[in-house]
Amino acid sequence: MYLEHIIYSIAFALLAGLVALKHNRKDYSWIIILFTYAPDMDVGIRIGANVSQIFLGIAFPISGALHYLLHTLGALVIFAVIAGLILYAFGIPLLAGFLFSGTAYGIHLFGDFLAYRPGYSFLWPFSSEPLGIGIFGDQYPLNFFRIANSTALLVGLLFLMNMIILHHYMTHRIPTD
Numbered sequence: 001m002y003l004e005h006i007i008y009s010i011a012f013a014l015l016a017g018l019v020a021l022k023h024n025r026k027d028y029s030w031i032i033i034l035f036t037y038a039p040d041m042d043v044g045i046r047i048g049a050n051v052s053q054i055f056l057g058i059a060f061p062i063s064g065a066l067h068y069l070l071h072t073l074g075a076l077v078i079f080a081v082i083a084g085l086i087l088y089a090f091g092i093p094l095l096a097g098f099l100f101s102g103t104a105y106g107i108h109l110f111g112d113f114l115a116y117r118p119g120y121s122f123l124w125p126f127s128s129e130p131l132g133i134g135i136f137g138d139q140y141p142l143n144f145f146r147i148a149n150s151t152a153l154l155v156g157l158l159f160l161m162n163m164i165i166l167h168h169y170m171t172h173r174i175p176t177d
């Protein structure tokens with residue numbers, strides 16, 4: 001599950017944007033898109049480590065357990081706090097930064113929870129039990145250019161299309177009074 005994440009994130013961000021619009025609040029839903037891949041940050045760290053090994057000869061061994069650790073509720077809270085503080089430095093209200101960063105992280109985890117069976121220990125530190133319902137079956141083949149599952153991608157694209165239509169309708173509404 002790689003490409004699917006960004007499709008679902010954009011769809012949820014559009015929905016969050018509509019909620020903000022309805023309540024006349026400032027829209028921070030772009031944070032949901034910005035942090036789509038935060039729980040997979042170990043992939044980026046691993047690439048950085050490989051580059052440093054090739055060019056600098058310095059090896060940074062990165063445990064495979066990091067990927068599992070990042071797919072937990074504990075990691076979500078820690079990430080949301082750190083991201084919220086960083087966003088605050090850029091003028092985003094602390095609570096909004098915290099909530100939207102956590103939402104971004106949570107949507108990613110929820111996607112993995114739906115896709116995989118078993119998935120990760122999502123409820124850690126409350127439970128170490130691997131959870132996941134594998135909504136598309138036991139296997140989750142990356143049959144779309146090895147970056148996505150075509151079924152999950154199609155469902156995501158339909159969801160996104162509906163959100164775009166809804167967003168268009170809500171933001172281009174002709175006032176009736």
Ligand SMILES: [Zn+2]
Nearest residue numbers: 039040108112
């Ligand atoms: Zn993931």
